Each structure stands twice: as structure tokens, then as C-alpha cells.
Amino acid sequence: MDKAGLGARGAALHLLWGVLVEGRPMPEGGLPGLSPSDQARARRLALHVLRNLARCDAVLEPFLQKAPPPGVLNILRLAVAELALDAGQAHGVVSAAVDLARGEKGGAAFSGLVNAVLRKVAAKGDVFGDLAAPVMAPWLRGAMIKTWDKKVVQAIEAVQALAPPLDLTLKPGVGVDIPEAVALPNGSLRLAGSVQVSALPGYATGDWWVQDAAAAMAVPLLDPKPGEKVLDLCAAPGGKTMQLAATGADVMAVDMSPARMAVLAENLKRTGLTATLVEADLRKWQPDGLFDAILLDAPCSATGTLRRHPDLPFAKGADQVKPLVALQADLLDRALAWLAPGGRLVFVTCSLLPEEGEKQLAGALRRHPGLTVERPAMDWVEASWITPEGGLRLRPDHWADKGGMDGFFMARFRRV
Numbered sequence: 001m002d003k004a005g006l007g008a009r010g011a012a013l014h015l016l017w018g019v020l021v022e023g024r025p026m027p028e029g030g031l032p033g034l035s036p037s038d039q040a041r042a043r044r045l046a047l048h049v050l051r052n053l054a055r056c057d058a059v060l061e062p063f064l065q066k067a068p069p070p071g072v073l074n075i076l077r078l079a080v081a082e083l084a085l086d087a088g089q090a091h092g093v094v095s096a097a098v099d100l101a102r103g104e105k106g107g108a109a110f111s112g113l114v115n116a117v118l119r120k121v122a123a124k125g126d127v128f129g130d131l132a133a134p135v136m137a138p139w140l141r142g143a144m145i146k147t148w149d150k151k152v153v154q155a156i157e158a159v160q161a162l163a164p165p166l167d168l169t170l171k172p173g174v175g176v177d178i179p180e181a182v183a184l185p186n187g188s189l190r191l192a193g194s195v196q197v198s199a200l201p202g203y204a205t206g207d208w209w210v211q212d213a214a215a216a217m218a219v220p221l222l223d224p225k226p227g228e229k230v231l232d233l234c235a236a237p238g239g240k241t242m243q244l245a246a247t248g249a250d251v252m253a254v255d256m257s258p259a260r261m262a263v264l265a266e267n268l269k270r271t272g273l274t275a276t277l278v279e280a281d282l283r284k285w286q287p288d289g290l291f292d293a294i295l296l297d298a299p300c301s302a303t304g305t306l307r308r309h310p311d312l313p314f315a316k317g318a319d320q321v322k323p324l325v326a327l328q329a330d331l332l333d334r335a336l337a338w339l340a341p342g343g344r345l346v347f348v349t350c351s352l353l354p355e356e357g358e359k360q361l362a363g364a365l366r367r368h369p370g371l372t373v374e375r376p377a378m379d380w381v382e383a384s385w386i387t388p389e390g391g392l393r394l395r396p397d398h399w400a401d402k403g404g405m406d407g408f409f410m411a412r413f414r415r416v
């Protein structure tokens with residue numbers, strides 16, 4: 001890191017500008033010109049701000065008579081989030097913010113204000129104090145309150161305000177020795193705090209891969225057997241492909257994104273697992289034969305992953321959900337036709353919205369007479385997670401005492 005940490009903080013501001021001013025999602029790739037640790041720090045800082053935007057603004061509000069230009073406001077938000085949440089790294093926050101303001105177009109005139117405001121904020125000590133956890137975007141919160149009661153929504157928001165843990169899915173049969181990791185009931189290993197993934201034991205030897213514990217529940221629900229023909233649809237970057245391949249099933253993985261498929265190929269190489277890869281748009285593709293088991297991890301609003309992607313509500317709105325719902329139903333109908341008689345299909349979305357979960361299950365049963373739903377039988381699934389129709393509704397506040405989980409809906413269909 002450069003001495004004043006300006007590289008990472010400057011990159012964090014660049015990310016924030018893209019999300020908050022231009023309404024773009026955070027880019028997934030590397031941040032040019034920064035060391036891996038500075039890249040990680042830049043992302044972490046930007047995510048702290050996005051997860052806690054309302055709290056940062058509430059802290060600043062008493063000290064600002066009117067809003068400064070967006071670039072300067074973001075410098076202030078970044079410094080507040082860093083003082084509140086990155087204490088170990090927060091040396092020189094105020095002076096770095098002043099330097100960043102001086103370097104910002106039109107910002108030099110505000111450097112005195114930045115200095116004065118942040119000194120007062122820093123003097124407070126407990127920066128966020130008892131400010132409530134940030135609430136979800138209004139369009140999403142409204143939908144959540146219609147689905148669950150307010151207490152559940154607040155519990156979800158409390159988990160979404162926290163930096164998520166790092167979950168690892170283990171290759172079966174390998175011993176992994178990471179003393180600070182905690183084993184979850186489903187077999188995932190969980191690490192708290194920010195960790196350099198590639199430095200952990202077992203990374204280079206491909207003994208595990210990063211995947212939220214909830215995401216890791218779809219493959220056990222499908223329960224593939226060695227030698228079965230399994231189709232993995234919307235497969236990249238391959239967290240679930242690797243789980244499928246590790247069971248000894250004969251896996252074909254399909255996805256339309258060349259960049260994500262390249263990551264999937266890389267992941268398989270690192271873990272020494274094999275699958276047949278097909279780059280294709282599932283709206284046009286047809287397989288040559290039928291499959292014993294299919295996993296469809298459909299594109300969705302990703303509203304279940306807001307703690308990992310707090311940029312999403314700034315880049316996506318309610319209007320983007322409807323076309324996704326239609327695409328999910330289309331892909332589900334197509335995939336059901338590729339099941340061998342008696343075969344099973346698990347439909348998955350990382351969404352909190354019933355249109356992308358419970359209602360997709362109901363729609364599939366209406367459109368496909370003879371289709372049945374099989375209830376999850378994994379012993380670590382809590383009864384309250386299973387919907388009356390037999391779907392698996394996973395919410396961020398589940399296992400809240402262990403650090404929560406991403407929100408998912410999954411259902412296992414059987415073609416009779």
C-alpha cells in the first residue's frame with residue numbers, strides 16, 4: 001500500500017462514483033495499477049459505504065449546511081465508513097480525505113470543510129453509535145413487507161448491514177486445516193473478516209472453493225449419484241458445477257457468458273475436477289439426449305445477495321424483475337423437457353422475491369401436469385425453511401447467530 005493509502009481510497013471513490021452517480025454495478029474484474037491487497041481494500045471500503053450509505057449520511061448531516069458536490073460527499077462518506085468499520089486500517093483517514101479532496105476536480109475549495117467535519121466525526125469515537133441498520137431500497141422493502149412481517153424484514157436488514165463471512169465448500173474426502181474456520185451444519189467452512197483467499201491452506205491444491213453456505217445447499221437437494229448424467233444450466237462461474245463433479249456424476253455445464261465460462265474452466269483446473277463445458281444461450285440450445293438430474297441456477301434479481309453486492313439496488317430497479325421472471329419460467333420449461341422419465345430438476349434463484357421463487361414453483365406445477373415437488377430431506381435443513389409446497393426458502397437472517405446466509409429459493413421437481 002502507498003504510505004497514505006491514497007491508491008486504495010482513490011480506487012474506492014472511483015467504484016463509488018460508478019455506482020452512486022452513474023448507476024452502474026461494481027465491476028467484477030481487477031482494479032488496474034493496484035496491488036492485490038490494495039484492490040481488496042478498495043473494494044472493501046466501497047462496500048462498507050454502500051452497505052451503510054444511510055448511516056454515513058446521517059453521521060455527516062449535522063455538520064453539513066448543504067450537500068457538497070458528489071465527489072466530495074463520497075470522500076466524506078468513505079472516511080466516515082472507514083472510521084466506523086475499518087478501525088485497524090484507519091490511520092490517517094482525515095488527512096487522506098483532505099488530500100483526496102484537494103485532488104478532486106473542484107474539490108480543493110472543500111478541503112477545509114472535509115478536514116473540519118471529519119475531525120469532529122473522528123472525535124465522536126463510536127461513529128455509527130446506535131443508528132439503526134440501513135433499510136432496503138423502497139421497491140424491495142415494500143415487496144419484502146408484503147411477503148414477511150416487519151420483524152423478519154428488519155432481521156434481514158440487520159444481516160445485510162454486516163460484511164459477510166467467507167464460506168468455503170470442501171471437496172469431499174479432503175482434510176482442510178484452517179484453525180480459524182468454523183464448520184457449519186451443512187459442511188461449509190466459515191471464516192469471519194477479510195481474508196486473502198489465495199493465501200489460505202488448500203487453495204493451491206484445490207481442496208475447496210468459495211461459495212456461500214446457502215448456495216452450497218442446491219447440490220445436496222439435487223443429490224446426484226456417481227455416474228448419473230447431470231446437466232448444470234447457468235453454470236458459471238461454477239461453484240455448483242464443482243460440487244456436482246465432485247460427486248462422481250457425469251456433468252455437462254452450460255452458460256452463455258464466455259468470460260464467466262473462462263473462470264469456470266480455471267476453477268475446474270485448480271480443483272482437478274472435470275465437466276463437459278458448453279458455451280450457449282439456453283433459449284436456443286438443445287442437448288442431444290436426456291438427463292437423470294438437472295440443476296437450473298437461473299439468472300435473477302440477486303436480491304438475496306445484497307450483503308455481498310450492496311451496489312445492486314443502485315443499478316437495478318423493480319422494472320428489471322419482470323423480464324427475469326419470464327426468462328426463468330422459459331428456461332425452466334425448456335429444462336424440464338430435457339429430463340429423462342423419473343428424472344429430477346432443482347430450480348434455484350438467489351432472490352428474496354416470491355415471483356422468482358415460490359411463484360415460479362406454483363407456475364411450473366400449473367403448466368406441467370405430472371410434475372411433483374420433493375421436500376428437502378437434508379437433516380441440517382430447519383423445518384421452518386421449507387414452504388408449504390415443499391420449496392426451500394433460505395433467508396439472510398437464517399443462521400443469523402452464525403453470520404447469516406445469502407437469500408435463495410430452491411425447489412426439487414420430479415418428472416413422473
Ligand SMILES: C[S@@+](CC[C@H](N)C(=O)[O-])C[C@H]1O[C@@H](n2cnc3c(N)ncnc32)[C@H](O)[C@@H]1O
Nearest residue numbers: 234235236237238239240255256257281282297
Ligand atoms: C446465478 S448465475 C450462475 C451461478 C453458477 N451456477 C454458480 O454456482 O457459480 C447465472 C448465470 O446464468 C447465465 N445466463 C443468463 N442467461 C443465460 C442464457 N440465456 N443462457 C445461458 N446462460 C445464461 C449467466 O451468464 C450467469 O453465469
